[in-house]
Amino acid sequence: MALVTGIPAPLTPVSAARLLVLRNFIVYRSAWKLFLTGFLEPLLYLFSIGIGVGQLIDGFEFHGEQVPYATFVAPAMLATSAFNGALLDSTFNVFFKLKYEKLYDQMLATPLSTGDIARGEITWGLMRGSVYSAAFLLVMVAMGLVESWWALLALPATVLIAFAFSAVCMALTTWMKSWQDFDKITLAQMPLFLFSATFFPVEAFGNGVLRWIVEATPLFRGVVLCRELTTGVVTWESAVSVVYLVVMGIVGLLVVRRRLDTLLLT
Amino acid sequence: MISARGLRKSFGDFEAVKGIDVEVRRGEAFGFLGPNGAGKSSTMRMIASVSPVSSGELRILGMDPATDGPAIRGRLGVCPQEDTLDNELSVFDNLYIYGRYFGIDRATCRDRAHELLEFAQITDKAKAKVENLSGGMKRRLTIARSLINSPDLLLLDEPTTGLDPQARHVLWDQLFRLKQAGVTLVITTHYMDEAEQLCDRLVVMDKGLIAAEGSPRELIDAHSTREVAELRFGVGEHEALAEKVEDLGERVEVLPDRLLVYSDKGEEVVTAVLERGLQPIATLVRRSTLEDVFLRLTGRSLAD
Incomplete structure (x- = not known):
C-alpha cells in the first residue's frame, strides 16, 4: 500500500476554512434545488408587496429624497436575502451536524481545530447568503430598481450582513437542546423581517423608544445600509451599520469557537 | 509512542481515570481491556488529543497534546467507538474529504481513497451513500478512513462491538496486516478473545485504574x-x-x-x-x- 510520505504542511486558517466550504459544496452539488428556496422568498415579497402593493402607494421619502415604493422595498429584500441565506445553514444544518451527525467530532480527529470549524462554517453561511444577494441584486438591476453606482458596494454590504448573522446564529445554535428550540429563532426572524423598515419607513415608529430599539436591531442596520447604497443617498448611518455588523460578526465567531471548545473538547 | 504518568481525567465530581501509567512502544499492539465505564474511552480521547488531561503527564509521539494537538492528530488514525461517518457524502468522498482535512494534496487523497476502498473491500460501493452500507461495511469504512494519512499510531475504540462473527474476523485480519506493516495499534475492548487475538501487551482497567499489565499469556499465567x-x-x-x-x-x-x-x-x-x-x-x-x-x-x- 502506498504511504503518504512526509508530513503534510500544517493547514493555514484560510485553507482549513476552504476545506469545510468544499465539503459543504460537495453535499449541495447533489441537492442544489434546496438552494433555490432561500432565494425565492425575498423575490416573491418584492413582486407581491414591492410591485403589487406599490401600485397603491406613491413612494416614501428616504433621507429627504422621494423614492418609488418598489425601489424602497427592493434593498430591504436584498438585505433579507443575505439574512435568510445565512440563517439556513448556520441554524438547522449546524445543529444537525453538531448533535446528530457528530461531524465536528470527526473533524477534530484530524488536525482541524475548533477555530477552523467556526471559521469554515461561518464562511459557508456567509457565502450562501452572498450568493442569494448577488442574484437578487442582478434582478434589481434588471428591473431598474437600482439608482446609483453606489450599488456596487451593496454586494460587499450583503456579504457583511451574511457574515454577522451567520456567526451570531451559529453561536446561538450551540445552545440549542432540541429542534423545538428553533421556534425561538423563527420567533425572532419574523418580527425582524417585518419591522426592520423593510416595508415602511422607520419614521412610522415615531420618535420614541420604539424607534430607538428598531434602529439598534441588526437587520435594520443591514436594510438601511443596502437602501442607502442602492438609492445613492449615502449618509453616516452606513458607517454605523458597517461597524455594527463587523463587531457583531466577530463577537459571534469568537463565541462559536469558545462554545465548540466547551461542547466538543471534553 | 505513548507515555503516560499519573494520568487523570475528571468530569466535575466524577473521576473517570484515576492516575494511570502507560507506556506504548513502536510497532506493538497494545490493549486496554475492561468493562464499560472502566475509563478506557476517556483514556483514548486524551490520547487522541481531543480531551484535555485533568492532571498527570501525557506524551504522544514525543509531543504534548495540550500544545501540539493538531500536529499529534496529523500522525494519528482514530477509529471511534461509534461510526461517525459523514452521512451526507458518498463512500468515496468520505475518504477523500477526510484526507484533505489532513492537508494531503488532491491527487494523493484520490489515490489513497481508491487503495483504502480496496483494503476495506467496498470498492463497488464507492459512489453509494454511507447510510446504505451494512454495519460491517460502515465499520470497515471508518477504519479505512482512519488510515488515510498513513498514521504512525492507530487508535481503535471497541473496533468490533456490534459486528457479527464473520465481520469481526475480516476486521481482525485487516488489523493483523496493519500491524505487520509496522503500524502501532492501541485497542480498547471488552471482548477478551479480541484482546487475546490482537494484543501483544495489554492493561486490564477497572474503575479508572490499571488492575494488571502484561502480555495475554503472562496475565493468564500470573493470575489464573x-x-x-x-x-x-x-x-x-x-x-x-x-x-x-x-x-x-x-x-x-x-x-x-x-x-x-x-x-x-x-x-x-x-x-x-x-x-x-x-x-x-x-x-x-x-x-x-x-x-x-x-x-x-x-x-x-x-x-x-
Whole structure:
C-alpha cells in the first residue's frame, strides 16, 4: 500500500476554512434545488408587496429624497436575502451536524481545530447568503430598481450582513437542546423581517423608544445600509451599520469557537 | 509512542481515570481491556488529543497534546467507538474529504481513497451513500478512513462491538496486516478473545485504574490456572454447592449461572465432582482466558 510520505504542511486558517466550504459544496452539488428556496422568498415579497402593493402607494421619502415604493422595498429584500441565506445553514444544518451527525467530532480527529470549524462554517453561511444577494441584486438591476453606482458596494454590504448573522446564529445554535428550540429563532426572524423598515419607513415608529430599539436591531442596520447604497443617498448611518455588523460578526465567531471548545473538547 | 504518568481525567465530581501509567512502544499492539465505564474511552480521547488531561503527564509521539494537538492528530488514525461517518457524502468522498482535512494534496487523497476502498473491500460501493452500507461495511469504512494519512499510531475504540462473527474476523485480519506493516495499534475492548487475538501487551482497567499489565499469556499465567472446569447446576443452586467443590481446585468462582473451578487439571475436577455424587446439568473444561484474569482481579465479569 502506498504511504503518504512526509508530513503534510500544517493547514493555514484560510485553507482549513476552504476545506469545510468544499465539503459543504460537495453535499449541495447533489441537492442544489434546496438552494433555490432561500432565494425565492425575498423575490416573491418584492413582486407581491414591492410591485403589487406599490401600485397603491406613491413612494416614501428616504433621507429627504422621494423614492418609488418598489425601489424602497427592493434593498430591504436584498438585505433579507443575505439574512435568510445565512440563517439556513448556520441554524438547522449546524445543529444537525453538531448533535446528530457528530461531524465536528470527526473533524477534530484530524488536525482541524475548533477555530477552523467556526471559521469554515461561518464562511459557508456567509457565502450562501452572498450568493442569494448577488442574484437578487442582478434582478434589481434588471428591473431598474437600482439608482446609483453606489450599488456596487451593496454586494460587499450583503456579504457583511451574511457574515454577522451567520456567526451570531451559529453561536446561538450551540445552545440549542432540541429542534423545538428553533421556534425561538423563527420567533425572532419574523418580527425582524417585518419591522426592520423593510416595508415602511422607520419614521412610522415615531420618535420614541420604539424607534430607538428598531434602529439598534441588526437587520435594520443591514436594510438601511443596502437602501442607502442602492438609492445613492449615502449618509453616516452606513458607517454605523458597517461597524455594527463587523463587531457583531466577530463577537459571534469568537463565541462559536469558545462554545465548540466547551461542547466538543471534553 | 505513548507515555503516560499519573494520568487523570475528571468530569466535575466524577473521576473517570484515576492516575494511570502507560507506556506504548513502536510497532506493538497494545490493549486496554475492561468493562464499560472502566475509563478506557476517556483514556483514548486524551490520547487522541481531543480531551484535555485533568492532571498527570501525557506524551504522544514525543509531543504534548495540550500544545501540539493538531500536529499529534496529523500522525494519528482514530477509529471511534461509534461510526461517525459523514452521512451526507458518498463512500468515496468520505475518504477523500477526510484526507484533505489532513492537508494531503488532491491527487494523493484520490489515490489513497481508491487503495483504502480496496483494503476495506467496498470498492463497488464507492459512489453509494454511507447510510446504505451494512454495519460491517460502515465499520470497515471508518477504519479505512482512519488510515488515510498513513498514521504512525492507530487508535481503535471497541473496533468490533456490534459486528457479527464473520465481520469481526475480516476486521481482525485487516488489523493483523496493519500491524505487520509496522503500524502501532492501541485497542480498547471488552471482548477478551479480541484482546487475546490482537494484543501483544495489554492493561486490564477497572474503575479508572490499571488492575494488571502484561502480555495475554503472562496475565493468564500470573493470575489464573492453566484450565478451568465450568459446572452448571440448576437455577439458584450454585452458591450452596460451591463449598462442596471448593477443595477440588485452587479457587472457585460463583457466577449466577455456573461455578468455575480453577485447576491445572480440569478433567480431574469434573471426574471428582461426579464421584461425589453431584450431578451438574452440564460441564465444560477449557483453558483459562483473560476473562478469568479479570474475574480474579475484580470479582466481576467483563460483560457487566
